[in-house]
Structure formats: structure tokens, C-alpha cells
Amino acid sequence: MEAASRPALPVALEAQLQALCGDRLHLGEAMRRQHGASEAHFATRLPDAVLFARTTEEVAAAVRACVAAGVPVIAYGAGTSIEGNTTPVRGGLCIDLSQMDAVLEVHAEDFDCTVQAGVRREELNRHLRDTGLFFPIDPGANATLGGMASTRASGTNAVRYGTMREAVLSLRVVTPDGRVIRTSRRARKSAAGYDLTRLFVGSEGTLGIITEVTLRLHPLPDAILAAVCSFATLGGAVDTVVQSIQSGIPLARVELLDDVQMRAVNRRAKLDYPELTTLFFEFHGSASYVEEQVRVVSEIAAGNGGSAFQWSNLPEERSRLWKARHEAYYAALALRPGSVGWPTDVCVPMSRLAECIGATKLDLEQASMPAPIVGHVGDGNFHVIFVIDPARPEELAEAEALNRRLVERALAMDGTCTGEHGIGLGKQDWLERELGEAVDLMRLVKRAIDPLNLMNPGKIFSL
Numbered sequence: 001m002e003a004a005s006r007p008a009l010p011v012a013l014e015a016q017l018q019a020l021c022g023d024r025l026h027l028g029e030a031m032r033r034q035h036g037a038s039e040a041h042f043a044t045r046l047p048d049a050v051l052f053a054r055t056t057e058e059v060a061a062a063v064r065a066c067v068a069a070g071v072p073v074i075a076y077g078a079g080t081s082i083e084g085n086t087t088p089v090r091g092g093l094c095i096d097l098s099q100m101d102a103v104l105e106v107h108a109e110d111f112d113c114t115v116q117a118g119v120r121r122e123e124l125n126r127h128l129r130d131t132g133l134f135f136p137i138d139p140g141a142n143a144t145l146g147g148m149a150s151t152r153a154s155g156t157n158a159v160r161y162g163t164m165r166e167a168v169l170s171l172r173v174v175t176p177d178g179r180v181i182r183t184s185r186r187a188r189k190s191a192a193g194y195d196l197t198r199l200f201v202g203s204e205g206t207l208g209i210i211t212e213v214t215l216r217l218h219p220l221p222d223a224i225l226a227a228v229c230s231f232a233t234l235g236g237a238v239d240t241v242v243q244s245i246q247s248g249i250p251l252a253r254v255e256l257l258d259d260v261q262m263r264a265v266n267r268r269a270k271l272d273y274p275e276l277t278t279l280f281f282e283f284h285g286s287a288s289y290v291e292e293q294v295r296v297v298s299e300i301a302a303g304n305g306g307s308a309f310q311w312s313n314l315p316e317e318r319s320r321l322w323k324a325r326h327e328a329y330y331a332a333l334a335l336r337p338g339s340v341g342w343p344t345d346v347c348v349p350m351s352r353l354a355e356c357i358g359a360t361k362l363d364l365e366q367a368s369m370p371a372p373i374v375g376h377v378g379d380g381n382f383h384v385i386f387v388i389d390p391a392r393p394e395e396l397a398e399a400e401a402l403n404r405r406l407v408e409r410a411l412a413m414d415g416t417c418t419g420e421h422g423i424g425l426g427k428q429d430w431l432e433r434e435l436g437e438a439v440d441l442m443r444l445v446k447r448a449i450d451p452l453n454l455m456n457p458g459k460i461f462s463l
Contacts, residue, residue, distance in 0.1 A: 009048045009093070013069040017051055017093070020061055024052040024099075035076055035086075035094045039329075041342045041388065041396070042084035042425055047074060047094040054099050056172060056180055056211040063209065064178030066093050072454045075205040077147030078120065080139075082343050083424030085151060085204050089458040095209065097146055103127045104212065112169055112186055114214045117146025124215075133217040136161035139420065140326040146210045151422040152202030156253045156325070159245075159378025160284070161218060163420070168201050172212035176450040186214055199445070204422055205456040207449050221284035224252075225294060226318040227311035229301045230276040234258060234361055236304035237277045238354040241377045243304075244297050245350065251297075253282035254378040255325055258361065261332065261372035261385075268331035269324035274307070279377075280325055281309075282318070328374045332385040335370045342386040342396075344403050344426075346410035347419030350380050356413055357382055360406055367402060369395050381419035407433075423460045431461060 008014070008027065017025045026032070027049050036046040048071070053059045066073045072092030079086065088094055100116035103124060107113065108131045115124060122142045124135050139148065139155035147153075149171065154163035161167075170184040183196040200207060231237040241254050256279055257265060263275045279301070283293045298309045312318060324331075333341050348356045357373065364371040364384065375382025384406060386399035407417045407430050417423075417430035432439055439461055446453070446463065453463055 009071065010069050013065055013071060014049070016065045017049070017062060020058060020065075021051055021053070024054075026050040026052075032094075035079070035096065036088055037079075038082070038084050038087055039080060039341075040082040040084070040426075041340050042087055045087050045089055046091070047088040048091045050076075050094045050096055052096045052099050056174065059095060059097075059209055059211055060174045060178050060180050062093065062095060063174050063176070067176065067178060067452065067454060070452065070454070072457050073209070074456050075146070075150065075209040077118065077144030077150075078142065080141035080143045081147065081151055081422065081424065083418070083421045083426040085422050085424035085459060086456070087425060089425070092454070097144065097209075097211070100146075100211065106131060107186070108133060108217075110186065111217045111219075112214060113217055114170075114212060115145055117149075117211050117213060118144050120144055121148065128217065132220055134220050135167070135215055136218055137164055137167050140328075145213050145215065149201050149210050149213050150203065150205050152420070154376070154379075154381070154420045156255055156322070156376060158376055158381075159254060160250055160252045165198065165201055167216050168197055168213060169216060170214040171197055171200050171210050173200055173208040173210055175208045176452070176455050180211075202422070204424065204459050206446060206459050207455060209455070221252075223285060223287040223290045223313065224318065225283045225290050225311055225313045226321050227281040227283070227294060227298075227309045228273060228278060228321065229281070229298070229306045229309050230262075230274040230278045231301075231307070232276065232305045234277045235354055235358055236306060237279050238357055238377060240279065240297070240301045240304045240306060242350055242353065243300050245378065247296060247300065249293050249297055250285070251281065251293075251378050252284040253280070254376075255280040256357075256373070256375045256377045256382065257325070257328065258373040260370055261328055261374050264331040264335050264370075264372060265324050265328060268327060268334050269320070271324060279306075280321060282322075325374075328372075329385060332370065332372050332387050336387050336389065338390070339387045340390045342388055342399050342403070343383055343421070344386070344406065345381060345383040345419050345421050346406060346415055346417060347379070347381040348410050348413045348415030352413040352415070353377060353380050353382075356409055356415070359409060360384065363402055363405055368398060371399075371402070376419070379419075380415070425459065428461055
């Protein structure tokens with residue numbers, strides 16, 4: 001159900017914002033609905049207005065005006081988050097940063113760049129194409145880099161290149177009182193005070209609005225090879241990943257798709273892979289080193305019941321393969337036209353990964369709805385996508401019970417309730433279970449920085 005529309009902005013605030021941004025302030029229901037909806041199963045909640053900012057100074061001025069009026073502020077990038085991270089639960093002003101899309105600086109000799117928060121990751125890599133560098137963090141969706149920093153995103157390349165936690169060198173942030181701060185300089189390391197960069201990375205807009213991001217870049221590898229291998233058992237696929245990593249193979253990407261997900265991907269992407277648990281690999285390095293990596297991993301896979309590798313080093317074939325993987329969520333929804341998706345994720349230590357996925361698969365095989373598994377298994381992270389019929393409320397209750405078992409299992413293995421989706425609205429209770437009294441310290445930080453609780457209120461934890 002959609003929540004009722006909230007009252008309009010205070011008249012004085014509306015006048016201030018229109019003087020600041022003119023026709024980039026939107027009060028119409030269609031635009032508000034677009035910014036209040038979620039990719040997943042969360043109910044739509046409408047903000048009171050949407051403002052498209054173009055500069056850090058505009059963001060700061062809008063925040064100061066909203067704070068003076070006691071109106072909540074929600075930062076919005078591409079709208080690809082899936083735990084209700086940007087849902088405006090108390091209405092307020094949604095500041096859309098998508099028009100802040102300039103690549104400000106590229107320091108190729110230092111392997112870093114600075115971008116506005118609205119730059120999308122694919123646009124950045126197109127901009128970097130002639131430098132011999134690339135930005136590797138790839139959550140699948142073509143998200144904004146400010147949003148990726150705000151949710152501490154990771155994705156398919158995390159096993160080799162890390163997550164946004166490692167990728168971000170510095171941030172420019174508008175604080176809840178409308179000041180503009182820079183969290184650090186471009187130096188690769190610093191012992192200068194508190195690590196404010198890491199404080200804001202993953203804070204989901206609850207402590208301030210990220211307007212610029214300075215990022216680590218990496219050299220483009222000489223050779224890139226993608227490979228696909230199917231397995232008779234899910235355990236064989238997971239064991240192949242664990243053993244490859246234990247053998248010191250620097251896998252660039254390794255993604256697991258179970259049999260249900262492979263059926264969905266084949267249908268949507270017009271592919272003809274066996275509908276078995278499948279690993280998608282990508283190897284980076286020199287031509288000879290990539291060849292050696294493929295040889296070792298293929299031997300490991302064969303020992304675990306894997307098929308012969310289907311591989312390619314042609315860019316168009318690799319793009320087709322990873323496009324199919326990145327659209328796994330929409331492929332899953334296409335299994336039941338008209339369905340609503342609930343994607344959830346956990347992450348566990350690698351030594352417990354096979355056990356966790358295996359037990360989860362047994363649960364899902366008894367479910368009344370399709371629930372494919374797909375995961376960045378190289379770092380112990382995997383997702384379940386519950387494909388729910390919105391006309392059957394009992395399916396939502398069933399998905400809640402299955403998700404509860406999944407998260408409890410992960411926590412019992414000293415894992416986490418979310419490897420990359422964030423907390424948002426959906427996993428607040430689990431954060432309490434996972435970290436206990438540490439969440440009280442988070443509340444103290446939130447109250448100290450945002451005493452009026454106006455920055456994306458209602459997310460991560462309750463006050």
C-alpha cells in the first residue's frame with residue numbers, strides 16, 4: 001500500500017528553494033512518486049518536494065533552509081538501492097544529485113580521480129578509457145558514485161579490488177547544519193585524526209550528503225578472460241571457489257548462479273547454458289598469467305564435478321555474459337510476470353560459505369515461490385531473490401520466515417546480515433542482533449552530528 005501524500009512544504013521554505021533552484025524544484029505528484037518508490041517490496045512514500053541540485057553550494061543552502069524549517073532531507077542518486085535506503089518515511093525534501101555529474105579531476109599519475117556524486121560508474125569508466133585506468137567497483141546496477149559511497153557498495157569485482165570502503169580516498173560532505181567539509185586529502189594514507197571518510201562511507205545519508213568523491217583507480221589489465229563452468233552440485237561450485245582462493249588465484253570476479261537463476265537468465269538473455277548451478281569467472285593479468293590462472297582453476301573445477309570451461313576474451317562476448325549476470329534480479333522477476341522482488345543478502349566467513357549456501361538451498365527448495373540464489377561468492381557474499389505474488393500476502397509472510405532463517409544462520413556463523421545492500425528500512429532489527437550495544441554508539445554519533453534527526457530519518461536504526 002502507498003502511504004498518503006504529506007502536506008506541502010512550508011510556504012517560506014518553498015519560496016527559498018525556488019529562489020535557489022528555480023524550475024529544478026518539483027512539487028508534482030509524478031516526480032514525488034518516482035523518488036518515493038523502491039526497487040524492492042517496500043511501500044512507496046512520497047517526499048514533499050524534489051530538488052535537482054547542481055553544485056555543493058546549492059545542496060548546502062537547501063540543507064540550511066530545511067534545517068531552519070525543521071524539514072527532513074533525503075539524498076537521492078540513481079534510486080537503485082533495495083533496502084528502502086532512500087524511502088522518505090517522514091516526507092521532506094528529496095535532493096536529487098543526478099545532475100551533479102561532472103568528472104572534476106583525473107590524476108592518472110596518482111591513480112585517483114575526483115567526481116561529483118551524481119556521476120555513474122559506467123560514465124566514469126568511459127571517461128577513463130584513454131588513460132589506461134579504470135574504476136573496478138561494480139555492484140551491477142549503473143549506480144551513482146555518491147550513492148555507492150553512501151551505501152558502501154561492492155559487487156562482482158570485490159574479491160580482487162575490494163569495496164567502496166577501500167576505493168574511497170576522500171569525500172566532500174554537506175553536514176546536517178549546512179557546512180561543507182572535506183574528510184581527508186588525496187594521500188594514500190594518513191594518521192591525521194579520526195577517519196571521517198570511513199564514518200560517512202556506508203552511513204546511508206543519515207550523517208550528511210556526499211557531494212564529491214575522490215576514488216582510487218587501477219590499471220587496465222593487459223588481458224581479460226571470462227569463463228563459464230556448470231556443476232552437478234551446488235557444493236561442488238562453492239568448493240571450487242574456496243579452493244581456488246586458497247591456491248592463491250587472484251580471481252577478478254567469480255559469481256555463482258543456482259539452477260533457478262540460470263533458468264531465469266537463459267530466458268531473459270536468450271542464452272543456452274545448462275540450467276545447473278554455474279560459476280561465472282573473470283581473470284585479469286598478462287596473457288600468460290591469465291592462461292595459467294584458467295588452467296589451475298579449470299583443474300580445480302573438474303575435481304569438483306565441474307564441466308569444461310566455456311571461455312572468451314572477446315569484449316562483446318564478455319559484455320553479454322556480465323550483462324546477463326547484472327540483470328539477474330529482473331530475470332528472476334520475469335519468472336512470474338507481475339511479481340514483486342525481495343532481494344536479501346548475507347555474508348559469512350569463507351570457511352562457512354558452502355555450509356551456509358547449502359542449508360539455505362534446502363530451505364528454498366521447499367518454498368512455494370521461486371527464490372533463486374546468486375552471489376559474489378569470492379568474498380562469502382550471496383543473495384536470495386524472493387519472487388513474490390503481491391496478491392498473496394501469505395507469500396510475504398513466508399519470505400519473511402525464510403529470510404529470518406537465512407540471517408540467523410549467517411549470524412550464527414559469525415557473518416553479517418548484509419554484505420552490501422545496507423540496512424535502510426529492512427534490516428534494522430538484524431543490525432541490533434548483529435552488533436548489540438555497538439548500535440547505541442552509532443546512535444550517539446547520529447545525535448551528535450544530526451541532533452534534529454533530519455538527515456534521512458528512520459534509516460539504519462530508530463532513535
